[in-house]
Every structure is written in C-alpha cells, then in structure tokens.
Amino acid sequence: MVSKExxxxxxxxxxxxxxxxRLIATAKSxxxxxxxxxxxxxxxxxxxLIPAGYKHAQNFLKRGPEVYISIxxxxxEALEFKIGPGRRRVxxxxxxxxxxxxxxxxxxxxRDGRRxxxxxxxxxxxxxxxxxxxxxxxxxxxxxxxxxEEYGGIFICEVPSRSKDVRYKFMLSxxxxxxxxxxxxxxxxxxxxxxxxxxxxxxxxxxxSKMYDELTFRSRAGEVTFCAHEIAAYLRISEEAGxxxxxxxxxxxxxxxxxxxxxxxxxxxxxxxxxxEKRKSLKTGKEYTITRPLNEAEIEILLWKFVAxxxxxxxxxxxxxxxxxxxxxxxxx
Numbered sequence: 304m305v306s307k308e309x310x311x312x313x314x315x316x317x318x319x320x321x322x323x324x325r326l327i328a329t330a331k332s333x334x335x336x337x338x339x340x341x342x343x344x345x346x347x348x349x350x351x352l353i354p355a356g357y358k359h360a361q362n363f364l365k366r367g368p369e370v371y372i373s374i375x376x377x378x379x380e381a382l383e384f385k386i387g388p389g390r391r392r393v394x395x396x397x398x399x400x401x402x403x404x405x406x407x408x409x410x411x412x413x414r415d416g417r418r419x420x421x422x423x424x425x426x427x428x429x430x431x432x433x434x435x436x437x438x439x440x441x442x443x444x445x446x447x448x449x450x451x452e453e454y455g456g457i458f459i460c461e462v463p464s465r466s467k468d469v470r471y472k473f474m475l476s477x478x479x480x481x482x483x484x485x486x487x488x489x490x491x492x493x494x495x496x497x498x499x500x501x502x503x504x505x506x507x508x509x510x511x512s513k514m515y516d517e518l519t520f521r522s523r524a525g526e527v528t529f530c531a532h533e534i535a536a537y538l539r540i541s542e543e544a545g546x547x548x549x550x551x552x553x554x555x556x557x558x559x560x561x562x563x564x565x566x567x568x569x570x571x572x573x574x575x576x577x578x579x580e581k582r583k584s585l586k587t588g589k590e591y592t593i594t595r596p597l598n599e600a601e602i603e604i605l606l607w608k609f610v611a612x613x614x615x616x617x618x619x620x621x622x623x624x625x626x627x628x629x630x631x632x633x634x635x636x
Contacts, residue, residue, distance in 0.1 A: 312466060314596070316577050320345050322343070323343055323345040330351070330352055333346070333352075334605060334608050337571050337605070338568060340575060346576045347579065347594070349578075349579045364407065364603065366406075369406060369407055370396065370409070372392055372395050373391050373395070374391070374410050374413055375413065381413075382487060385487050387490065388490055388555055388556060392619070393615050395408065397615055399607060399611045401612045403607065406603055408420070411491070412477075412491050413492060417525045417526065419529070421528075421534075423610070426561060427606070429535045429537075432463075433534075434633050434635060436463045440463070440535060441462075442460055443459040444458050444540075451480065452480065452483045452485050454489065455478050455479055455485075456476075456479075457478070458476075459472070459473075460473055471510055472498075473496065473533065473536075475493070475540070476496070478493065478537070478540060479493075479554065481553075482547050486554075487555070490555045490557055494527055495529065498530070510530060560620065562618055562619070563626050568606075568609050572597055577597070578601065580593055580595060
C-alpha cells in the first residue's frame with residue numbers, strides 16, 4: 304500500500320535527475336520543452352523565472368502581476384445577466400499572453416469589498432487532494448436556514464492533510480447554491496474561516512499554506528487567499544450538489560477546473576524539471592550554485608504561460624464528455 308507521504312510528496316533534485324537524459328532549456332523555451340519530454344528525460348533550467356525585484360518566491364506570489372476577474376456592478380445586474388465565474392474567467396484568461404508573468408487571479412466580494420485570490424498551482428493541488436483523498440473529505444451543510452439564498456450556504460468541512468496524519472476542519476461560507484438566482488452574486492463573497500491547525504490538537508499541525516501566509520505576510524490585509532484544502536472541499540460540495548434539474552448545470556465554480564492536458568504538464572513541472580540558482584554565502588559572501596526542483600512561484604508562472612499558449616478551453620475547462628474522465632478520476636501517478 305502506498306503511504307500518504309509517497310502519495311502526495313514530490314521528488315527532490317536527485318530523484319528528478321537520476322537515470323534520465325538531461326536537457327538544457329531557456330526560460331523562453333521552457334514550456335515547449337517540458338511538453339515535449341518523455342518520462343526518461345529531465346529538464347535543467349539555467350535562468351531565473353521569477354522577475355527581479357522580489358525578495359523571494361512568496362513575495363512574488365503576493366505582489367506579482369495578477370489577472371482580474373470582473374464582477375457584476377450591482378446585484379440587479381448579476382440577476383439579469385446571470386454570468387458566473389467560469390465565463391468571467393474566460394474573458395480575463397484569454398487576455399494573458401505567453402510572455403506575460405502572472406501570480407494568480409483575483410476578484411472582489413460584492414458585499415464586503417474584500418479581495419479573493421486564487422493561485423493556479425493551488426487549484427491543481429486542490430484537485431489532486433479531491434481525487435486522492437476523495438472519500439475522506441467530509442462535508443456538513445447548513446443550508447436549511449433563514450436567508451440562505453441571499454447569503455449562500457455554510458458548510459463545515461474536514462479535509463485530510465497531504466502529508467500528516469491529521470484532518471483540517473474549517474468553514475466555507477457564502478457558497479453559491481445550485482438553482483438559486485442569487486448565486487450569480489453570492490459566489491463573489493465566498494469565504495473561509497477557522498482553517499489553521501489540524502483537528503488532532505497536536506503541535507505542528509498547521510496547514511502549510513496558511514502558515515506561510517502568516518510568516519511571509521503574503522496575504523494583504525483583509526484578503527482571502529484560498530488553499531488546496533479549501534478548494535478540495537469546494538469540489539466535494541459541488542460534486543454532492545450534482546446537477547441543476549432545470550438547467551443541467553453544475554454549481555458555479557470560482558476555482559479553475561483544469562483539463563487532463565494541464566494536469567500532465569503540471570506533473571512534469573513537479574517531477575522532471577530542476578533549476579540552477581545562484582546564492583551567496585552569509586559567512587563568506589561568496590557565490591555558489593545549487594540545483595533544486597521548481598518552487599511554487601515558478602510553477603505558477605509556468606502554468607499561466609501554458610494556459611496562455613493553449614487557451615482557456617483546452618487547459619482550464621474540465622469536461623467529462625470531452626475528456627472521458629471525471630475530475631476525481633484524473634491520473635496523478
């Protein structure tokens with residue numbers, strides 16, 4: 304039986320390079336090279352992907368250029384035109400060019416004005432958790448309450464850690480409910496609370512993504528940055544909701560539902576690419592070079608370039624009819 308550590312962890316430098324033919328790539332050609340490699344090849348990047356001017360990867364993920372998703376100007380506009388987040392993403396994503404550098408997409412809640420930020424990398428991680436830990440994700444709805452159509456549903460969620468023997472418990476609120484007219488503005492206010500430590504009560508059980516947000520001040524004041532656990536929980540809620548009986552549509556999706564094509568590219572960035580990076584010794588001041596796997600910011604940059612190259616519908620639109628696979632059945636091996 305595969306352990307949780309083996310199931311979710313990614314290989315290091317030695318495992319990526321061992322026994323593989325090594326190809327050298329430039330930053331400009333990297334997406335094309337990654338797409339073309341076979342399983343017995345690895346890519347070595349000798350240039351930096353993160354632009355100059357950022358202190359570290361987390362600083363880029365916080366302060367880098369973003370893609371803005373439009374929202375309705377008023378509740379009346381939302382109810383009249385009924386344009387969900389998926390269609391709004393198409394407009395924004397199609398404006399990104401292959402040479403552009405992006406760190407995520409954002410929108411503002413119509414009720415509270417707070418920014419919501421999503422990284423493509425986290426959407427893929429969330430989909431991976433949804434697939435691999437599918438039956439262990441627990442959802443408890445609170446939707447038979449007053450004003451639920453106006454303010455959205457509340458769900459208590461439990462999602463297993465990707466590496467530790469703990470479960471994360473948190474609440475998703477302002478979840479747009481299937482079949483309600485108000486869903487077309489409720490989705491903008493999607494929120495999460497209570498997600499920090501695991502439910503075991505042990506020390507060291509903090510969600511890694513949330514911990515880095517706090518340590519690096521990646522989230523701006525009042526900003527909601529969604530992590531993989533929250534995205535996985537939303538996907539589980541959406542799955543349980545099923546299809547609208549009248550429209551045959553699924554729940555509105557604030558998070559990107561990637562195609563198998565993108566998943567295959569993402570797996571290669573995790574398992575078959577390393578980058579050479581120059582560092583300076585704090586003791587001697589001398590420069591030295593290390594070779595390491597790509598970090599979260601570098602993978603985020605590559606995902607945006609990949610989406611820009613192939614377009615929204617081939618990369619960011621999951622369709623069982625088109626791809627022959629349900630989201631939970633994607634191959635992550």
